Amino acid sequence: MIKQVLYISYDGMTDPLGQSQVLPYLVGLSKEGFQFTLVSCEKRERYNTNKSIIEDVCFQYNIDWKPIFYTKTPPIFSTVWDIIKLNKRAKKLHQKKQFQLIHCRSYIPSLIGLAFKQKYGVKFIFDMRGFWADERVDGGIWNLKNPLYKQVYKYFKKKEKEYLTHADKIISLTDNGKKEMLNWEILNLHADKITVIPCAADYNLFELVTSDKREKAKYNLNVNNDEFVLSYIGSLGTWYLVDEMLLFFSILKSKYQDAKFLIITPDDKKTIYDLGRKYKLEPEDFRIQFVQRNQLPMVAYASNVSIFFIKPSYSKKASSPTKMGELLAMGIPIICNNNVGDVEEIINTTGGGFCITEMNEANFTKIVDSLEQFADFIGSHVREKSRDYYDLQKGLNLYISVYKELF
Known part of the structure; x- marks a missing residue:
C-alpha cells in the first residue's frame, strides 16, 4: 500500500x-x-x-x-x-x-x-x-x-x-x-x-569546534587568536533582547578590552552600529556578516562564547531556539536566559553554559567574572550530552x- x-x-x-x-x-x-x-x-x-x-x-x-x-x-x-x-x-x-x-x-x-x-x-x-x-x-x-x-x-x-x-x-x-x-x-x-x-541540529554539519578551527575562523574575521569573541547567530527581530546583549558585551569589554562581538545575521549593520553607540561601542568592536547555513559553522567556530537573550513571556514556554542545538553540537558555551521553553533544563543537564534568571548589570558582571571557568570547558562532553535533545x-x-x- x-x-x-x-x-x-x-x-x-x-x-x-x-x-x-x-x-x-x-x-x-x-x-x-x-x-x-x-x-x-x-x-x-x-x-x-x-x-x-x-x-x-x-x-x-x-x-x-x-x-x-x-x-x-x-x-x-x-x-x-x-x-x-x-x-x-x-x-x-x-x-x-x-x-x-x-x-x-x-x-x-x-x-x-x-x-x-x-x-x-x-x-x-x-x-x-x-x-x-x-x-x-x-x-x-x-x-x-x-x-x-x-x-x-x-x-x-x-x-x-x-x-x-x-x-x-x-x-x-x-x-x-x-x-x-x-x-x-x-x-x-x-x-x-x-x-x-x-528543533533539531545536524550534527554532521555542526561539527565539534577545535582550537585549530577557532584560530582559522578568527583569522578569517581579522581577529587575533587571543582576542575574546562573543557571538550571536540569527535575526535580531521581535523576540531578541538586543539592548541587553549589547549591555552584556560592553561589560565583557571592560574586562577583555580587545573583545569582538561577532553577529551572524541578515539584518542591517548600520542599525546594530547605531544601537552599539548607546553602550560606547564602535563599529570596529563588531564583526557583522551573513552566511548561508552550510557555511555557518566555519564562521561560528570563532566564538569563545555565544549569547542569546529572548524576551520572556507566556508563549515562550513552547519555544525551542534552533541556534541552541547548533551551538551545543559545536561545543560552544552559551549564555542565555531562563523562562524560555526547556532552555534552563538543557543548559543544566548538558553543562552547556550559563542560564541567567535576572538580566541586570550586577548579574552580567558576575558572569563575565566567571568566564575563566570556560578554560576547562569540554566541548565534546557537551556535544554528546546535547544529542539526547537535538540529534x-x-x-x-x-x-x-x-x-x-x-x-
Whole structure:
C-alpha cells in the first residue's frame, strides 16, 4: 500500500528554516516508505535564488513539491488569501492522490488539516511549533486594543482548542509546552497524544569546534587568536533582547578590552552600529556578516562564547531556539536566559553554559567574572550530552514512530 501524506508548511522550503527543520525529516520519512506531497509558501526572491537546491532534494527522494507564493501585504488579508490558495491546492491534490494523512506545520496550515479530518476523514498531525496566537500578542505583532486583531486572536485560540481536540497526533517543541497544554483540560487531549520533538541540529554539519578551527575562523574575521569573541547567530527581530546583549558585551569589554562581538545575521549593520553607540561601542568592536547555513559553522567556530537573550513571556514556554542545538553540537558555551521553553533544563543537564534568571548589570558582571571557568570547558562532553535533545536522527525516529502509529 502506498502511504500518501500531504505536508503543508507556511514557511518556505527556500527559507533557512525549511532547509534545516522540514526537509531533513521529509527525506528521512521518505526512506521509510512514506510518499510525500509538499505544499509550502515561498517568498519570491528566495524562491528564485534557491529553488534548484530544493528541487534537487525533492527529485532525489521522490517528494512531490507543489509550492505557492507567499503574500506579504496587507496584514491579515494577505494571510486569508494565502489560506484560500493553500486550501485550493490541497483539495485539488487530494482529489488526485487520496491522502491518508495530512501533516500541518503550525496554525495556519492546520485550518486545512482540521477541515480534511472533518470532511474526508484524513488523519491529522498538528505540528504546533509553539503557541502561535499568543506569540503574536506577546511579540507585539497583534495589538489586542485593535478590534480586528482581537477578533483574529480569539478566532485562532478557538481553533487551537479544536486542533488539540481533533488531531490524531500533536507535536510540541518542548516538555514545558506539553505540560502547559495538559493543564488546559481540553476534551480528548491526553499525554500520549503529544510527542515532544525540539528543533533539531545536524550534527554532521555542526561539527565539534577545535582550537585549530577557532584560530582559522578568527583569522578569517581579522581577529587575533587571543582576542575574546562573543557571538550571536540569527535575526535580531521581535523576540531578541538586543539592548541587553549589547549591555552584556560592553561589560565583557571592560574586562577583555580587545573583545569582538561577532553577529551572524541578515539584518542591517548600520542599525546594530547605531544601537552599539548607546553602550560606547564602535563599529570596529563588531564583526557583522551573513552566511548561508552550510557555511555557518566555519564562521561560528570563532566564538569563545555565544549569547542569546529572548524576551520572556507566556508563549515562550513552547519555544525551542534552533541556534541552541547548533551551538551545543559545536561545543560552544552559551549564555542565555531562563523562562524560555526547556532552555534552563538543557543548559543544566548538558553543562552547556550559563542560564541567567535576572538580566541586570550586577548579574552580567558576575558572569563575565566567571568566564575563566570556560578554560576547562569540554566541548565534546557537551556535544554528546546535547544529542539526547537535538540529534536530527533522534527527532526523525520520533517522527517515524508517530507516523507508524497512524498507518
